[in-house]
Amino acid sequence: VLSRCEREFILRAIRDGQRLDGRSTYDYRDITVSFGSERGHVEVQLGSTRVLAQVSCQAVKPRANRPAEGQLFINVELSPMASPSFETGRPSKQTVEINRLLERCLRESRAVDTESLCILAGKLVWTVRVDINALDDCGNLIGCCSVAAITALAHFRRPDVTVSGEDVTIHPADEKNPVPLSVHHKPICILFSFFGNGDFLLCDPGYKEEAVMDGHMVVAMNKHREVCCVQLGGGVALLPDQILRCTHIASVKVAEITEKIDFALLRDERVRRGETVAMEEDDADFITKSQVDAVEVQDVEEPIVVKKDWQESGDESRVVVVGHGTAVIGQGGQSQWDMDDDNGDEQFEVNGGDVDDVTIVETKPKKKKKKKVKKAAPVVDVNDDCISEEEDTVVLTGEDIGGKKPIVDGEKENGVIDLTAALKRKKDQHTKKGKKRK
């Protein structure tokens, strides 16, 4: 959500040929590809946008309609970490769009050869799963996710398999070197954003530019100038030659990006083989990064836990069972809260603001705690003139109910207050009075 002045500022700057971060119209932000120790673990940074991809595989039974082909699953999750507008639970429209786009881009363009994933036709195939988690959304998530996905697939190694007749042996990594997947080509998605109803075009928008764009288009291509997927995101109508121009721009960008990916993959191979030392940036230069080497843990002489003697605890926590279903902790007694003098010796506040109603208390003979019923101090003057027979609400005061003083100290008399009789009495009173008035 952007403010109106920000929106107008960005649009006016675009019309003047300027962008927020100083890039030109077709400039892509810096792409950094880094690999983890596990095979298939890739983190891609496109400017500030960050995406983490992990590839894993499992040997399963193939699908009935394709018995000699493996499967490729792509799961993109927009973590709530990436943006305050992302939520967990049901995938949002944006999540579904990115998922479908990557599926078309990778699976349907046959970027990964699924036939080579077959182990035993009809019985066992590899299913390869790519999990992509967005860590930071600063614009062009789709571009970043596509780079991460294809790089992770190219980086991944699956276990080697030996098949002899019907026997299948899957070799663990220490027995036989894992084998790379068969990646035919690397399709990359390039995102174009349109402003001013198709007049202005920006490549690789940042998140503020994405928020003000009218429409977008994704073109997925590989470095062989083959278009793998085109999706117009709506919002803007384009001319055919505009789309063609975008594909030309995309082919240039894809060539650059593929070169970066290949270089990063090659460097990682060298590091793993030990030929090159990983060029880590010196952590000392960054004040936000710190590290401490492995530290010896000192042995602790005295035991950390001191056994406590339960008898020592004071009487304050003793529980006294008073009767069936009643127990007392503490001493009870006079309420410690400040009370007005008007309320006399009550210990209970009447529930809620309904001062006219009286709390009904069922006292049990054995109760030790003092319980008193508060005599209703009516706020409204119960003027008989106001009350008519037709009114549904009848106000009962303390006198109406028992005619006695409030029940004190759990007396042995019946603790039950008969409301029906009291109501009848009151109604008879009013009918008498009404008759008098008439």
Added chain:
Amino acid sequence: MSLRSLSCEQSLLARCDGSARFKHGETSVVAAVYGPGDVKPNKEIINKATIEVTFKPKTGLPGCAETALEKILQDTCEAVILTSLHPRSSISIILQVEHDDGSLLPCCINACCVALMDTGVPMRGFVCAVACAVQQSGEEIIDPTLEQEQSAAAVLTFGFSNESEIITSHMIGQIAQEKFYSALSFASSAAKTVSDFYRSSAEKKLSKVRSCMSRNESMK
């Protein structure tokens, strides 16, 4: 017996209010914090902040185990965050596992703590968490790797605050009672290292501020 090399990187994400990546050797977790901010009316607490934790595993969809971890982390954070300073607000903590090589729960707790510190959420102290695996032979290992965890009789995780208070205690497995106490003492002494590391990384992050301040003073 030693704690693996610890490393932390703060403020690495741009959109969230605070973030941290914490590593115990190869185990790496990224934590991000949004807050204090809006809370859904059904989750609102009138006198405290609502702490929401989301834990995302590296592969697969989140399931029951992830929800259990979320609960442990939420209880840990509620013990240290001064929630009554932000009533009717939410503090959302999101964690992403980057690599699991053992000691995942302590790494998550430590990442949470540093991320909260990076955000500036008021807390009553740090949480320093350490795991201890007790092997079948009875030997204790601090900060176990994945292999050591899988072959251990029990894996215990303890979270300490303010040097001596135990905030979190989680155990998987079965061991004798004395082993529990000895694991607790080892974890407690290891937690001091984590606590010192928090302090030094916070000092490093603020070192430019300090040098700027001292420069301003010398200019006066």
